[in-house]
Amino acid sequence: GARMTIGQRIPMRDGRLKVTGQLKFGADLRLPDLLHARLVLSPYAHGRIRAIRTERARAVPGVAAVLTAADLPWFQREPESHARALLAWERVVYYGQPVAVVLAENEAAAADGATQVEVDIDPLPVLIDPLQAMSEDAPWIWPGGRPGVRADAGAHAADIGGSEGGPSARSGNIADRAHYKRGDVTQGFREADLILEFTYRTSSVHQAYIEPHTAAAALDPATETLTLWTSTQDPFGVREEVADFLGWPENRIRVIPTPVGGGFGGKFTLLEPLVAALAVHSRRPVRLTLARQEEFLIGTPAHAAIITLKTGARRDGTLTALQARLIFDAGAFPGAPHRIAAHLLGSFYRFPHYEIEAVEVLTNKPGVGAYRAPGAPQALFALESQMDEMARQLGLDPLEFRLRNAMEEGDELPNGKRYGPIGLRACLEALREHPLWRERRKGPGEGIGLAVGGWHGGLEPAAAMCHVDRDGVVRIYTGAVDLQGTHTAMAQLAATILGVPVEQVRILQGDTDMAPYAGAAGGSKTIYTVGLAVQRAAEEARQQILRIASECLEVAPEDLEIRDGRIYVRGVPEPRMSLGEVAGLSQRFGGKFEPVVGRGSSAQTEQAPGFAAMLVRVRVDPETGHVTVREAVIAQDVGRAINPLLIEGQMHGGAAQGLGWGLWEALRYDENGVALTASFVDYALPIASEVPPIEAHIVEVPSPHGPFGARGVGEPPVVPGAAAVANAIRDALGVRITELPITAERIWNAFTAHLIEETRFQYEFGS
Structure with a gap:
């Protein structure tokens, strides 16, 4: 038969060019007669634009034009998405929202010109906390009605249904609701010997790719067609979005994708409608490359979630009920992955009774985007922390407790579909045999934690x-x-x-x-x-x-x-x-x-869900709360490993990003909506010295529909990281941390409170 190259460890084709700096990216493109664009950003998170004064900027040598929404008719309407609001019209809805753009013959002149634009804004009330934004008396972020929905979350996963939703479900700043129900949760809680309720909070995190967004556009005067060069994950989506934005037929737009220097879900459509409009208006080629600070202010991060879980279980470890309420902060435009998160909560373990409600809330922050398995790290941080806590309080082995309740082929999902062959159990079994779990050797201040994650896969x-x-x-x-x-x-x-x-x-x-x-x-x-x-x-x-x-x-x-x-x-x-x-x-x-x-x-119609399970050993310093991750093991079902070398790379990268969610990363805003983390100095990423050795175990449960049995690989490994770390800290200190990122300060506060409570108990009841 054919010499099988499937299963061989073949290095990435453009890997050498990437690591030696020879690959040409979008910002390296040389176009004749090119104008360089630079954005002018709003200093307020919410306000009415009174005036934008551009005279001084236009006088800067090399500046060709200074444009606002007043000059570009396409922006003179309520925008239905973050990408279509890259020039504010009449008011701004988040800190850093672009209000003007300077076009110049070189980058330096563009940057100088941008500092000379004067923006006069009348501040309006700012909503930063989603709970506050949900309240009946909160001002509406969009008084005129509801903007449209970003396509990114949908591009990541097939629509997972859920009753309710759509524009009719909107009230105030609640943009969407989803609801899944099975059985009778009241009955389920009556049957439980243990009922636990916790509220989990996850932070807003940025995809933090190495290459900032970059896009260029040029109009061909002979044919009146527009060519775009852009660092995008979705060239056909960009063509559709730009055509719709300009009101042109798609055949007049050609999108040439440039190599993407990191995407993670953050590079769908962002700069392209603006750059297209600038090129059409100026009739010269235009390029816009974001500076790192702009990337943090106007990119499309994963926003925070608040997830309350109430679960019931019997003494023998059988689950009886799950009640969940999810609140996702979408920023100023709808498109949060709350439906995916709600669906996932009912897709891992057999809860005979459940009720899961999710809402998406608008706030004065940049629009939300997709970030590696959107909705899943949030949902699984909550679910896996909860499963771990139940196992501990019931005195059961956390891995066996999961195996006892894990869903498998034939089990029904919240959307009414049934699982085909899946590798959830196989991943847990792979870790059960690992010495780190089997022997569970721990030094002083050390803990070992386990969590699973998964992703249903896009179509x-x-x-x-x-x-x-x-x-x-x-x-x-x-x-x-x-x-x-x-x-x-x-x-x-x-x-x-x-x-x-x-x-x-x-x-x-x-x-x-x-x-x-x-x-x-x-x-x-x-x-x-x-x-x-x-x-x-x-x-x-x-x-x-x-x-x-x-x-x-x-x-x-x-x-x-x-x-x-x-x-x-x-x-x-x-x-x-x-x-x-x-x-x-x-x-x-x-x-x-x-x-x-x-x-x-x-045209695949059946998803091929991929699962991963992660094991970490951490050391916590009880005096400072500082956490060191000593080792990590991840097992992932990939269906069939076409290239194990590249799959391990995905597993390592995903695991590192999962640890980032767990321990370091957070976009923070003050009460006025001003971003406090707009650089790599303020936004903490896991660095090489903090990411532990990661051992990757490939599990193969073939998908009946994928090529040679392959499943998707990129998303599952990011999902279990945060929960695995939280569970290891619980193992080390006996305290349950329910908020991400798990900073030294949060650990110290929780541990101190725990010690005070223990001392009080011993004082009152005797040891």
């Missing part, structure tokens, strides 16, 4: 093409952006099917004019959807090759096989023809064979 139709050339090179045409090595994995798929060395496969990523449709690179769906299209395109090309060879060799196609780019008759040791020779017969004057072109499409 989107996709197509791909496969050409075979005269020299035997296989060319795959795709519209999918490669964020994390998916092109390398696609090459492995095609090489395995066509029986050629992987070096002989070229992946050609086209722009929106040249490439077959592929959805956004997000939601852990690229290999599951586009990979399947690539597999089918390669299979069709293989059939064409074998048909031509069988005619030339006068052997039935099923008696032929392809190995190392050569065609053999089964059972005969010598090759008869090469792949290139066969393809060449279809590419020459007077040839009688059709050119070898395989076409493949997919």
